[in-house]
Amino acid sequence: METKRTGNCLVIRLDPGEELINSLLTACQEHDIHCAQITGIGAAKKITCGVFDPKTREYHSEKFKGIFEITSLNGTITTMDGGLYPHIHVTFADEKYKVRGGHLNKCVISATAEIVLTILDMNIDRENSKEIGLNLFQF
Numbered sequence: 001m002e003t004k005r006t007g008n009c010l011v012i013r014l015d016p017g018e019e020l021i022n023s024l025l026t027a028c029q030e031h032d033i034h035c036a037q038i039t040g041i042g043a044a045k046k047i048t049c050g051v052f053d054p055k056t057r058e059y060h061s062e063k064f065k066g067i068f069e070i071t072s073l074n075g076t077i078t079t080m081d082g083g084l085y086p087h088i089h090v091t092f093a094d095e096k097y098k099v100r101g102g103h104l105n106k107c108v109i110s111a112t113a114e115i116v117l118t119i120l121d122m123n124i125d126r127e128n129s130k131e132i133g134l135n136l137f138q139f
Contacts, residue, residue, distance in 0.1 A: 042113025
């Protein structure tokens with residue numbers, strides 16, 4: 001992982017074999033970032049993502065292995081219970097151009113990933129909503 005910070009942006013390049021979420025959390029800790037917006041693209045070989053079912057209040061996850069282009073990566077870094085809380089969604093295409101997506105749980109990079117964090121000068125914490133079943137922004 002390589003990073004470069006300028007103003008309120010942190011630019012991150014991930015290398016083959018690196019896990020995206022763990023790398024983002026490491027970069028945030030190294031640069032003392034507690035609140036940011038995430039955007040990115042890249043290539044991956046393993047992706048686990050899920051979809052939230054509001055009726056059961058559960059995530060249903062699926063693992064994918066193969067050749068994937070990350071066509072869109074977006075989300076936020078906030079805090080919850082004193083730690084960093086990444087909330088990231090992903091869309092990715094396979095070698096036959098079939099696109100899938102969902103809430104990102106894990107992503108292992110195959111070639112590279114280019115990620116930009118826009119650092120927000122505020123603190124946003126999260127708290128679990130028993131009514132909805134998700135960890136919501138608390139302002």
